[in-house]
Amino acid sequence: MIDPALLRDHGDVVRSAMTARGADLSAALDALAALDADRRRLLPEIEGLQREQNESAAAVARAKKEGRDTAALQEDSRHRAARIKELSQQLEAVEQQRRDALLVIPNLPHATVPAGASADDNVEVRRHGTPREFAFTPQAHWDLGPALGIIDFERGVKLAAARFTVLMGAGAQLARALINFMLHVHTTEHGYTEVEPPFMVNAASLTGTGNLPKFEADLFKIAGDWDLYLSPTAEVPLTNLHRGEILDGARLPIRYTAYTPCFRSEAGSYGADVRGLIRQHQFDKVELMIVSTAEDSYAEHERLTGNAEEILRRLELPYRTIVLCTGDVGFAAAKTYDIEVWLPGQQAYREISSCSNTEAFQARRANIKYRPEGKKKAEFAHTLNGSGLAVGRTLIAILENYQQEDGSVVIPEALRPFMNGMARIERP
RNA sequence: GGAGAGGUGGCCGAGUGGUCGAUGGCGGUGGUCUUGAAAACCACUGAACCCGGAAGGGUUCCGGGGGUUCGAAUCCCUCCCUCUCCGCCA
Numbered sequence: 001m002i003d004p005a006l007l008r009d010h011g012d013v014v015r016s017a018m019t020a021r022g023a024d025l026s027a028a029l030d031a032l033a034a035l036d037a038d039r040r041r042l043l044p045e046i047e048g049l050q051r052e053q054n055e056s057a058a059a060v061a062r063a064k065k066e067g068r069d070t071a072a073l074q075e076d077s078r079h080r081a082a083r084i085k086e087l088s089q090q091l092e093a094v095e096q097q098r099r100d101a102l103l104v105i106p107n108l109p110h111a112t113v114p115a116g117a118s119a120d121d122n123v124e125v126r127r128h129g130t131p132r133e134f135a136f137t138p139q140a141h142w143d144l145g146p147a148l149g150i151i152d153f154e155r156g157v158k159l160a161a162a163r164f165t166v167l168m169g170a171g172a173q174l175a176r177a178l179i180n181f182m183l184h185v186h187t188t189e190h191g192y193t194e195v196e197p198p199f200m201v202n203a204a205s206l207t208g209t210g211n212l213p214k215f216e217a218d219l220f221k222i223a224g225d226w227d228l229y230l231s232p233t234a235e236v237p238l239t240n241l242h243r244g245e246i247l248d249g250a251r252l253p254i255r256y257t258a259y260t261p262c263f264r265s266e267a268g269s270y271g272a273d274v275r276g277l278i279r280q281h282q283f284d285k286v287e288l289m290i291v292s293t294a295e296d297s298y299a300e301h302e303r304l305t306g307n308a309e310e311i312l313r314r315l316e317l318p319y320r321t322i323v324l325c326t327g328d329v330g331f332a333a334a335k336t337y338d339i340e341v342w343l344p345g346q347q348a349y350r351e352i353s354s355c356s357n358t359e360a361f362q363a364r365r366a367n368i369k370y371r372p373e374g375k376k377k378a379e380f381a382h383t384l385n386g387s388g389l390a391v392g393r394t395l396i397a398i399l400e401n402y403q404q405e406d407g408s409v410v411i412p413e414a415l416r417p418f419m420n421g422m423a424r425i426e427r428p
Numbered sequence: 429g430g431a432g433a434g435g436u437g438g439c440c441g442a443g444u445g446g447u448c449g450a451u452g453g454c455g456g457u458g459g460u461c462u463u464g465a466a467a468a469c470c471a472c473u474g475a476a477c478c479c480g481g482a483a484g485g486g487u488u489c490c491g492g493g494g495g496u497u498c499g500a501a502u503c504c505c506u507c508c509c510u511c512u513c514c515g516c517c518a
Contacts, residue, residue: 040479044478044487046478046487047488048487050488053498054487056499057498058446058499060446060499061499062447064446065446070498074498074499077499080498081498081499
């Protein structure tokens with residue numbers, strides 16, 4: 001949620017930020033500003049009447065104690081009560097509309113975010129490793145995996161639906177090893193606390209992160225008499241851990257990591273990445289999440305992105321890091337780095353992590369505050385999140401980058417301790 | 429799934445229609461005392477929003493929502509949550 005006071009006092013800043021995003025929100029912002037003005041007109045009027053009503057009630061109490069007649073006072077109060085009720089109903093309607101309007105306004109891009117209209121305008125900030133030279137034509141993982149007997153696409157469809165997959169044998173083991181490896185590095189070297197959250201979340205949590213109300217179509221909702229959704233990312237439960245709390249500033253930054261399965265309906269992406277493991281309705285991810293002070297959040301953002309990159313460096317996978325431009329940065333984010341891993345089967349860098357600083361956008365929606373050390377007034381925290389990393393896509397990257405001419409796949413050195421020492425996955 | 433009990437400020441715990449945002453205790457902060465600490469004593473100690481340049485003033489909040497009333501923590505309705513027992517179960 002953007003700061004309502006910013007729209008009120010510096011509407012031009014908000015408007016130009018939305019233009020930079022390529023979002024035409026001028027009508028929505030006009031409506032929001034009008035609702036805000038209505039609210040500020042109604043509120044003092046109601047509060048003044050309530051004050052009179054409180055005084056009147058006290059006068060009745062005094063009069064009764066002294067045995068005087070209170071009929072006139074009560075009659076007066078009755079009229080005022082009706083007026084208060086009438087105005088309050090108006091205010092309630094205005095506030096509801098104002099809330100609804102605020103919840104669909106995206107975040108303001110940070111000043112360091114490059115201007116641009118689409119993903120084509122994203123800017124590469126660094127590149128690590130060199131794509132391997134193959135003496136043969138490298139295969140895509142959707143050929144490698146089934147040939148090794150470790151990925152079964154057909155049976156995933158049989159068990160559930162398209163975009164569900166079964167991992168078998170060394171494939172399942174590899175996914176589990178990756179999860180353990182990532183959690184191990186983040187908890188023992190990067191200072192994150194491991195969390196196992198619920199894999200289903202409620203509407204309040206999804207509203208806090210910004211998935212609701214605007215992106216309900218991307219979610220799987222639980223049928224029946226439940227206000228629950230399958231979590232699309234651990235960002236949702238981790239960010240909401242401190243929803244409605246005021247944290248001690250001395251405790252910040254708080255860093256969490258969690259392995260969870262993630263569930264996304266992938267509505268509207270029917271033509272994209274239909275082959276292979278890239279885009280699934282269910283996938284595993286190790287998430288990184290940080291609650292930070294406002295001053296430190298951009299330093300934390302760099303750190304978090306580096307923590308995610310470190311996994312790829314340990315696995316010796318070539319990657320590049322790009323910063324999303326104003327036209328591509330997500331709804332809740334002020335700034336996002338995408339980390340893209342090299343996939344020889346596609347001869348392309350593909351997203352394997354997305355690391356965002358949402359500043360106070362989610363904190364305002366989820367009411368996450370902290371009391372700066374030595375200060376009395378609580379402030380909105382900044383929240384950050386990033387994949388550290390997407391497990392399925394990491395598995396793909398290993399298969400494709402470490403494939404051998406005979407169709408076997410070498411296990412990266414760093415992963416072998418988590419694979420019971422296995423050094424290679426052979427064809428059956 | 430069945431039966432019962434209960435949700436009050438950071439915590440414990442009073443309060444069953446009239447200045448109650450709420451007695452008291454604990455915890456916390458500051459002070460007095462002390463070489464220092466403890467103890468004792470004193471004071472302060474929630475949040476959101478509105479008006480205001482500020483100082484300050486005001487409104488709301490006793491699980492959520494609605495209702496009765498001049499007036500609700502207190503009465504009524506409803507929803508949510510927690511706990512206990514039984515059943516079932518990993």
